Amino acid sequence: MGRARHDLGEVTALVEVQGSRAVLSWRNATGKVVKSVPAAVRRDHTEELKDLKAAVKDIDKMLSAQAERLDRQFLARRTWAYDTWRERFLDHPLVGTLARRLLWTVDGTPVGFANGELSTLTDDPVKGGEEVALWHPVEREPAEVVAWRDWLERHEITQPFKQAHREVYLLTDAERATGTYSNRFAAHFVRQHQFNSLAAIRGWRNKLRLCVDDEAPPATRELPRWGLRAEYWIEGDGEYGDDTTESGSYLRLRTDQVRFYPLDAPENSAHCCGGEYRMRLRDGEDPVDPLPLTAIPPLVLSEVLRDVDLFVGVASVGNDPAWQDGGPGGRFQDYWTSYGFGELTETAQTRRTLLDRLIPRLAIADRCSLEGRFLHVKGERHTYRIHLGSGNILMSPNDQYLCIVPKSGTGTPQTGYLPFEGDRMLAVILSKAMLLADDLRITDPAILSQL
DSSP: OOEEEEEETTEEEEEEEETTEEEEEEEOTTSOEESSOOHHHHHHOHHHHHHHHHHHHHHHHHHHHHHHHHHTHHHHTOEEEHHHHIIIIITOTTTHHHHTTSOEEETTEEEEEETTEEEOTTOOBOOOOSEEEEOOGGGSOHHHHHHHHHHHHHTTOOBSSOSTTOOOOOOOHHHHHHOSEEOTTOSOEEEHHHHHHHHHHTTOBOOOOBSSSOEEOOEEEEETTTTEEEEEEEEEOSOTTTTBOTTSBBSEEEEEEEEEEETTSOOEEEETTOOOOEEOOOTTOOOOOOOOGGGSOHHHHHHHHHHHHHHHHHHBGGGOGGGTTOSGGGTTHHHHHHHHHSOOOHHHHHHHHHHHHHGGGSTTGGGEEEETTEEEEEOSSOEEEEETTTOOEEETTTTEEEOOOOOSSSOOOOOSOOSBSOOHHHHHHHHHHHHHHTGGGOOOHHHHTTO
């Protein structure tokens, strides 16, 4: 499964799902793999070639959409009858390429798929059951989570998104003190349009902030399974013209609290240009207080805060290596420095834990070490410190900043086995480490001028 063969004259085209991508490859009449489309196919099978390329693009889109859908199932708390689950997920020709790389529970027993069959952590086969659900680490003992990570590694299974390595966000003392809101991801500056796109992908409802006299609700995720609504309070940042598009849409947002309300509570809103959020009440409605964070189920709290961590981790201006001057007017200098080299979030901590396992297997292992928030890389010219959250680099002597802007696109250097897909920053950090470990071979003039 996950493969389709098409014969075009004496040439064979193979469409295969590799990870979460569809790949089109070619074999000539002798069965030898060829890198490019054979001339005979281009000449005699123009329409078939066009259809194959379109199919590959369609499969890519479907795989991406299905991976996101599966990733959102944790909060849906869906369960399936075993036979239905096998038909719709495990044995499905397309969805199965994702489902077979995830962990599930069958009648409460955690299982994975390896060597062509479902099996337990001890590789005992599981032949059937009644009820199936997705496995989530927040509900499991740490020893079990580590054991499943080892199992995935032993079977060289790369998950389509973080599951066994998924970050778990537990209630902190600061959140117990604030009671009804979390400030864990407040006071960040994020790119509005990137934030808005990520929010939509993750199932949040959001309204773009315009620099106009209008109000907008917070970014909101409704959780009908739990009777809850999560809110992330945000506001536009800056002045019209300098900090907006030509149409008046803010380029950046300032972030604030995360709160939870009953699903049917009246909506909050605030002025698009900033100011206090307040509940919009219709005639006869009473205000509804936010719920205590201690009353939020651990799975809900963890998944909502994980979404918010993703929004900040991807969209923050602190991730931009070209902003070492503080951005427009230098206004973001302090924030960029504190974010770019500060304490690690849960996502970055997960990255650190994984790097601790990966580094000994790399060709540059003898030049690398993990210390605190940084991956240290010893080159011939300098020793470098790569921040595990932002990917920003400091080099010896005097912690001089080194600006390396990653190329756009999804291509990354081969780093061997990775247990999950989707962490672009991990790929960026590994790419920078490999480059700097062999810094005498760097030829890019923009980098050389800084060394």
